[in-house]
Amino acid sequence: GQQLNQSPQSMFIQEGEDVSMNCTSSSIFNTWLWYKQEPGEGPVLLIALYKAGELTSNGRLTAQFGITRKDSFLNISASIPSDVGIYFCAGQKSGDYKLSFGAGTTVTVRA
Amino acid sequence: SQTIHQWPATLVQPVGSPLSLECTVEGTSNPNLYWYRQAAGRGLQLLFYSVGIGQISSEVPQNLSASRPQDRQFILSSKKLLLSDSGFYLCAWSAGGLETQYFGPGTRLLVL
Numbered sequence: 415g416q417q418l419n420q421s422p423q424s425m426f427i428q429e430g431e432d433v434s435m436n437c438t439s440s441s442i443f444n445t446w447l448w449y450k451q452e453p454g455e456g457p458v459l460l461i462a463l464y465k466a467g468e469l470t471s472n473g474r475l476t477a478q479f480g481i482t483r484k485d486s487f488l489n490i491s492a493s494i495p496s497d498v499g500i501y502f503c504a505g506q507k508s509g510d511y512k513l514s515f516g517a518g519t520t521v522t523v524r525a
Numbered sequence: 526s527q528t529i530h531q532w533p534a535t536l537v538q539p540v541g542s543p544l545s546l547e548c549t550v551e552g553t554s555n556p557n558l559y560w561y562r563q564a565a566g567r568g569l570q571l572l573f574y575s576v577g578i579g580q581i582s583s584e585v586p587q588n589l590s591a592s593r594p595q596d597r598q599f600i601l602s603s604k605k606l607l608l609s610d611s612g613f614y615l616c617a618w619s620a621g622g623l624e625t626q627y628f629g630p631g632t633r634l635l636v637l
Contacts, residue, residue, distance in 0.1 A: 445624040456531075456615050456628035457569075464624075502568065506624040511557055511576060512584075513626055517568040 417441060420503050420516025427493050428524050435501060435519040436487040443505035446479050446486040447513070451500045460501075461488070495523050527552035531616050531629040538636055544589075544603035546632050548616030551597065556618040558599040559626060560591055563613040575599060576621070611636045 420437045427433055437446070445464055449457035461472050463479035463486060470477055476489045486505070490497055503516040528551045538544060550556050560572040571584045573591035581591050588607060592600045599616060616629040 447625060449628075454631070454633070456617075456631045459625060459627060462625050504626075511574055511619075512571055513624070515569045 417514040418503055418505055418516040420519055422519055423517065424520040424522070426522050426524060429493060429495060431493050433490040433493055433497070433521065434487060435503075436485060437503035437505070437516045438485040439505060439514070440484065441505075441507065441514075442483040443514075444483070444508045445506040446477070447504040447506075448475075448477050448486070448488045449502045449504065451502065451518075452498075457502055490521075493521075493523055497521055498523050527618070527627065529616060529618055529627060529629040531614075531632050533632060534630065535633045536635070538606050538634065540608055540636055541605045544601070544606050544610070544634070546601040546614055546616075546634075548599040548601075548629055549597055550618045553597070553618070553620060555596060555621050557621055558593060559617040559619075560599065560601050561615040561617065561628075563615060563631075565612070569615065572601070606636045608636050610634065 418437045418439050447462050448460045450460050451457040461470050461477040466479055466483050467481050468479040474491045478487055500518045500520050502518045504513040506513050530549050557576050559574045561569045563569050573583055575581050575593045578593055589603050614632045617626040619626045
């Protein structure tokens with residue numbers, strides 16, 4: 415089930431701007447994942463984080479695993495039109511096969 | 526490399542009709558398999574997951590069922606569809622013991 419608070423719910427951004435979104439939880443997670451979903455397609459994994467404090471980049475994307483293990487953020491630098499989509503965070507607790515998902519952040523880019 | 530397939534891509538079914546959605550994974554053995562439903566503009570709801578052949582765990586009570594007849598095949602079924610079953614159904618897999626889940630392309634189901 416969805417136990418993660420993801421914000422903002424949606425955002426309109428200007429091309430070239432940096433974007434930041436985050437997820438918080440009242441529970442501790444051992445893994446944080448960030449996915450992007452485009453209309454009519456399945457979510458695609460962007461970044462996986464496995465260690466508290468870990469900062470990982472994937473091109474213009476940067477994500478961090480919070481020190482408390484209860485939060486994570488995703489940054490997109492110099493946004494471009496193809497960054498449009500819904501971004502989901504997901505977390506997994508130790509020994510659990512299941513992921514908890516955030517409700518998603520819808521990103522719309524103005525050219 | 527691993528790939529995950531789902532079919533059909535789109536399905537329109539009348540209320541009360543049966544349902545069978547199929548998901549298959551290639552390039553890995555003994556994956557954990559998952560079925561999710563996504564309502565329009567909403568997040569992902571886990572329906573079922575399986576850690577092995579014939580092993581199914583249900584997350585929410587509903588008129589859907591799942592089966593895993595083969596290691597890399599996961600099927601979502603219903604005997605009688607309801608209007609509320611409409612949505613986008615996603616299958617996902619993960620390597621046993623690892624957390625990262627990889628999603629299939631999805632099946633869009635419209636029940637009329």
